[in-house]
Each structure stands twice: as structure tokens, then as C-alpha cells.
Amino acid sequence: MKDALIFGQDNTERIVAVEAGDEVNGSFQIDMFVRDSAGISVVKKDFQPYVYLSDNRSTELTDIKPVQMTELDGTDKFRWRASFKSWTDLQEFRKQLAKQQPDASSSVFWINDPVVLFMLETGITLFKGMAFDDLRRVQIDIETDTEPGYDFCNPSRKGDIILAIGIGDSHGTYTALSSHKDGEKALLKQFVEIIRELDPDVIEGHNIFGFDLPYIEKRASMHRVKLDLGRNNTKMTGRNSRFSVAERTTSFKRFSIPGRHIVDTYFMAQMFDVSSRDIESFSLKSLAKHFGVTPENRVYIEGSKIAESFKTDPEKALRYLEDDIKETRALSDIFSPVY
Incomplete structure (x- = not known):
């Protein structure tokens, strides 16, 4: 040992998550999620x-x-x-x-x-007996619209819809969901279904706490779509929190998805830079260039023109979204194993 x-x-090996369970007949239980060759099993422990x-x-x-x-x-x-x-x-x-x-x-x-x-x-710990590649990891990224007359999108404005959600995984597969055909509500429902189908241990994103998840939460609330993204059909929750590293302190909403972990490469890059102090920008594209993980023939679209690109050249816009997913996964490949 x-x-x-x-x-x-x-x-005990291959535990990927531990969560507070139910109180049964007044007794408290803990749920352990164990990944094996057949998938995920739940082990309940009285505690x-x-x-x-x-x-x-x-x-x-x-x-x-x-x-x-x-x-x-x-x-x-x-x-x-x-x-x-x-x-x-x-x-x-x-x-x-x-x-x-x-x-x-x-x-x-x-x-x-x-x-x-x-x-x-x-004395139970997570991921014992597992290699990093044994984890099922999913990356997400969203692109949004902005109503005329405004410079930045706001999930509280009716017209600032989610145009697309990119979903990739650690095996390199990629799915792009678009609201163009069936609308934003259908997009959000399909997003929930895919996450539950993929059943990831880890959900990754760049600035996922600061942008993607708050935006998804607000738009889902507007459409009355349940964000049952957790295992056992449990919902995503959030609470106010702060992230401090070196001289920087960031207030954000910390989301939790039962049975899964959420990794924000934006935060991880800042922790990495505490020792190196040579990262000029923590934007996704800049980090990809810094670490040499920019995809070949990477598509670039100016931020203010992304929404328009989904209307005029949707194929290019979706390739741009896919490259964002690839860079997020590559950055997590660098940062996550030490944790």
C-alpha cells in the first residue's frame, strides 16, 4: 500500500466523487461514485x-x-x-x-x-488506482448574441440568447448545439441530455465559473429548463465565493454539480503563474499560444463579430467554437494532472 x-x-480504488446523500429513517448516508469498466456505480455508506x-x-x-x-x-x-x-x-x-x-x-x-x-x-480519497486518462472529462463553451445598441451580452436581456454550445470530451469527440433551428429552450434541453448521456466525472471550461455556467443558469431559468446536470438527476447549484491567488482576488459564483467536478482553466492558469510569473494574458487564445497548444489552422473571429458570424458564416463560427474546445482541453491536460 x-x-x-x-x-x-x-x-478503495476508482472513486471519482463523494457526495452527501439522503437521510433514510433519520440516518445519514454518503454516496460514493465509483467508475469501473461497466461505468459508474453508487456505493452508499451510513455515516x-x-x-x-x-x-x-x-x-x-x-x-x-x-x-x-x-x-x-x-x-x-x-x-x-x-x-x-x-x-x-x-x-x-x-x-x-x-x-x-x-x-x-x-x-x-x-x-x-x-x-x-x-x-x-x-481515509477515503478520490481517484486512487486511476490514471489521469481514466477520467471521463467533458469541455464546454458557449457563444452568445447581443441585442443592438449594447456592447456586451447580458443573460438577463431577452434577446441575448445562447447561439451555440460546444461540447467536447477527452477522447477528442465534439458536438455543436445551435439554437438557430429549434430555439434556445430546445438547445438547453439538449445540452442537459448530452451531459447526462456522456456522464462525465469532470466538466471543464475556460472562465466557466465567470461566464458559461452563470449564463446557462440564467437562460435556463428564463425558459424553465431544469439543469439536472448531476448524477442521479440532481440539479446544479451555486453560491457566492471568492478566488484568491497572489495579489489577485476574484468574486464569482461557485457552481456545484453533484457527482461531478468542475474545472476552470482560467483559475488554474493563474495558480500556475504564481511561480512562473511570465503569462501576459489569461485569455484562452493567449494561453494556448503561450503553452504551444494552438490547434493547426485555428479559426479566429473578433469577439464583437462572433454573433454576426453565426448568421453570415455559421460553418466558420462553429469551427471557431470547436477550436475553443480543443484549446480548453489542451490547457486542462497541462494543468489538471497535478491535482
Whole structure:
């Protein structure tokens, strides 16, 4: 076995994702997604989430009681581990304790993520026994229209539709979806269907958090299209977050797709540049040139003319979109393996 301190003490291989599952009869479950030659299987594990306490008498102050109290070795502050039947019980315990004990924050140590708690407890880690090429990866990119009189597209404007979505994968296949024939609503529905059919472990894009996913989310909401992009037909969700690297801090909406990972090569390039500090621009085309991964006969269209190109020369516009997909995949090939 490899070093457990680095790779985790559990030997289970080919786990590509771990997610919080359902509460069944009051008990909490964790879903593990395992990729094998037949595809993806889901392994469900019962799990009792836990907090660490400085005083075991804290549990006397709440109606919610732990199912198990464990005294830890040593003399450090948080010597007690309180395990609960469900994530709901754990959260309710914290709320009640905070009301009864003004300094509760200094007497309780907890991690607000059941998946992290589960992986710490079990020693389970992702991608063990897998090569990078074993992952099923998909790249996406969108092109949009802009209403006359405006310089930039805005997903809240009715006419600023998604013109096309490019979808590539790590095997080099490519699909281009266009709203020209059947409209934007049909385009979005087809996008969801293809993602579910391809069933990727990783969805990649360049500035996917800053542009593609927020735009898709807004347009899907306008058309009442459910973005059930996750495994087990679960929906994509998002929350406000910040990305900080070196002197740069970026506010963005962090999206999550259950059972899948989202990789933004725009962010990864910035992390790469912390040590090299020689990247002049983090745009997709500039990065492709910097790393020497520009496709042969790459199609270039000025940003302000892309929408018009879909009307006057759609074949060229779709080749441009495909080259964007190729460059995104090539950049991820460079950045992602170390993670």
C-alpha cells in the first residue's frame, strides 16, 4: 500500500466523487461514485457526522443528544468527539448550543461539510488506482448574441440568447448545439441530455465559473429548463465565493454539480503563474499560444463579430467554437494532472 498519510488509509480504488446523500429513517448516508469498466456505480455508506467539544457536559444543554461520545487521547482542548445520527441533528445541536452557551464558538470545533468529515474519518480519497486518462472529462463553451445598441451580452436581456454550445470530451469527440433551428429552450434541453448521456466525472471550461455556467443558469431559468446536470438527476447549484491567488482576488459564483467536478482553466492558469510569473494574458487564445497548444489552422473571429458570424458564416463560427474546445482541453491536460 502507498503511504497512508499521503494517499489515505482506505484502499478503495476508482472513486471519482463523494457526495452527501439522503437521510433514510433519520440516518445519514454518503454516496460514493465509483467508475469501473461497466461505468459508474453508487456505493452508499451510513455515516454519523461529528463535532469536537472541549467539555462533554455541553451536551446537557441541548435537546439533541449525540448517539456516541468518545474521549480522545491526549490533553489538548477538544478532547471529546460527539457523533450524531444525522447531519440535521448535528446542525440543530449547534444551534441550540449557541443559544445556551454564549461562548459556544470557542468550545466547539466543527467542519461544515459532511463529505470532508466522512473522508477524514474513513481515509477515503478520490481517484486512487486511476490514471489521469481514466477520467471521463467533458469541455464546454458557449457563444452568445447581443441585442443592438449594447456592447456586451447580458443573460438577463431577452434577446441575448445562447447561439451555440460546444461540447467536447477527452477522447477528442465534439458536438455543436445551435439554437438557430429549434430555439434556445430546445438547445438547453439538449445540452442537459448530452451531459447526462456522456456522464462525465469532470466538466471543464475556460472562465466557466465567470461566464458559461452563470449564463446557462440564467437562460435556463428564463425558459424553465431544469439543469439536472448531476448524477442521479440532481440539479446544479451555486453560491457566492471568492478566488484568491497572489495579489489577485476574484468574486464569482461557485457552481456545484453533484457527482461531478468542475474545472476552470482560467483559475488554474493563474495558480500556475504564481511561480512562473511570465503569462501576459489569461485569455484562452493567449494561453494556448503561450503553452504551444494552438490547434493547426485555428479559426479566429473578433469577439464583437462572433454573433454576426453565426448568421453570415455559421460553418466558420462553429469551427471557431470547436477550436475553443480543443484549446480548453489542451490547457486542462497541462494543468489538471497535478491535482
